[in-house]
Amino acid sequence: MATSKLQALWNHPAGPKTIHFWAPTFKWGISIANAADFAKPPEQISYPHQTVVAVSGVIWSRxxxxxxxxxxxxxxxxxxxxxxxxxxxxxxIRHDYFSETEPVASKE
Structure with a gap:
């Protein structure tokens, strides 16, 4: 039974013999890198970069x-x-607009 399922995957039109398999497989690197950045301080997060990642994910999901x-x-x-x-x-957004930190007063 496992052999037939493996053979069915191998021969599928979106299986490992096609670009339809390998392109999304390598695209997992973007999601993994983005998840690894969860430990990054919010100050270092880029609005344009994350907007592109999120919106392209939605568009290509559809x-x-x-x-x-x-x-x-x-x-x-x-x-x-x-x-x-x-x-x-x-x-x-939570860091930039909803954080409770007070701005640092500049010395003049």
Whole structure:
């Protein structure tokens, strides 16, 4: 049974013999790097960078639901990108607009 499932994956139109498999597989690096940045201080988070990651994740998630062959690897990596991007944006927004820290007074 495991052999037949492995053979079905191998011969799938979005299987490991095609770019439809390898492109989303390597794209996981973006999501993993973004998740590794969760420990980064919010001051170092970039609005433009995280907006692009989040929005492209949403756009390509939608695209991956309408293309043929159906590619769940593409859908999952893009949902992951959208999730990590929106989480990073929420960290940055909370820090910039809702933090309780007082501004440092300059000495003149």
């Amino acid at each position: 695209y991956s639901t309408v293309i043929i062959p159906r590619n769940l690897n593409l859908l999952s990596v893009n949902l992951s990108m959208a999730g990590t991007g929106f989480y990073q944006l929420s960290r940055k």
